[in-house]
Amino acid sequence: QLEDTFISQLSRFPDQTDETINSTPKSLTKKVQSSNMRQTEINKHKSSEKVFTAKEVYKMLSKINSEMIQVREEIAEIKEHVLQQNKSSNICLNGTEPVDSSTLTFDTDLPYLTDDQFKAAENKINEPAYLTLLVNDLKRLGGTDYEDVVNNALAYVISNKLACQYSWKGKGSKGSFSNEFKQFNKAILILVRFTKADLTNKMYGDIVAKWLVQAPQRFKREEAKKEKARRILLLNEDLGDEN
Numbered sequence: 632q633l634e635d636t637f638i639s640q641l642s643r644f645p646d647q648t649d650e651t652i653n654s655t656p657k658s659l660t661k662k663v664q665s666s667n668m669r670q671t672e673i674n675k676h677k678s679s680e681k682v683f684t685a686k687e688v689y690k691m692l693s694k695i696n697s698e699m700i701q702v703r704e705e706i707a708e709i710k711e712h713v714l715q716q717n718k719s720s721n722i723c724l725n726g727t728e729p730v731d732s733s734t735l736t737f738d739t740d741l742p743y744l745t746d747d748q749f750k751a752a753e754n755k756i757n758e759p760a761y762l763t764l765l766v767n768d769l770k771r772l773g774g775t776d777y778e779d780v781v782n783n784a785l786a787y788v789i790s791n792k793l794a795c796q797y798s799w800k801g802k803g804s805k806g807s808f809s810n811e812f813k814q815f816n817k818a819i820l821i822l823v824r825f826t827k828a829d830l831t832n833k834m835y836g837d838i839v840a841k842w843l844v845q846a847p848q849r850f851k852r853e854e855a856k857k858e859k860a861r862r863i864l865l866l867n868e869d870l871g872d873e874n
Contacts, residue, residue: 701832737765742790749789749812756814765818770825777827781838784819791853794846799839808843809836 683691743749755761772787774780785794801807809816816835823830 698831702829737761737768742786742788743793744790746793746796746806749793752788753812753814756818762814762818762821765815766822769818769822777823777830778838780823780826781819781835782842784822785839785842788815791846791850794843795850798843799836808839 738752740748743752756765769784769787772780772783774783796805797808797811798805799808801810816839820830820832820835823835
């Protein structure tokens with residue numbers, strides 16, 4: 632009887648373990664679920680990361696190395712030109728007596744209108760003295776940025792009418808500007824890299840290619856302006872005759 636009474640009293644007290652489990656806050660449960668979701672996302676991200684093979688890494692390193700070599704060569708070319716300029720402010724043209732380069736210009740008959748004129752100038756730039764003169768002339772043009780500097784240099788030397796005959800790499804009946812005028816392109820690159828040393832050959836080629844593609848539109852606008860000016864002149868002459 633005593634045993635039955637003890638069991639009856641014991642049943643009045645709930646199991647503390649059950650109470651602890653049942654009393655777990657819902658906020659804690661949500662935090663655990665959120666943590667599990669974040670871990671799942673991290674695992675997915677890790678599994679989606681690309682693992683490069685040794686061959687792919689070697690190719691990337693080879694490409695970077697080639698680009699670094701190209702940049703070094705371009706910097707060396709600029710240094711050589713600067714040294715030539717600093718060596719003396721006087722230059723010799725075609726074996727004549729030295730003259731002050733600051734008083735000369737590369738050519739007064741610019742921009743070139745014919746293919747023969749431009750190719751003759753290209754041959755002339757092979758001589759370092761003339762290359763220096765051209766760079767100095769182009770330097771005076773200025774520009775708001777490196778692309779503007781390139782465009783100003785192109786417009787200074789070659790007319791839009793002549794530019795219509797070329798594309799950067801040459802296509803169809805058009806000549807290759809990159810291959811036929813290497814010295815002229817070299818002069819512009821030297822000029823631009825004084826202010827933007829990291830300008831690559833590809834960046835330069837893209838700018839020139841765009842300028843050449845737009846040459847027909849510029850030429851058309853030029854001709855329209857000339858025609859308008861001609862008509863105004865004729866109209867003024869007619870009015871003058873009437874008076």
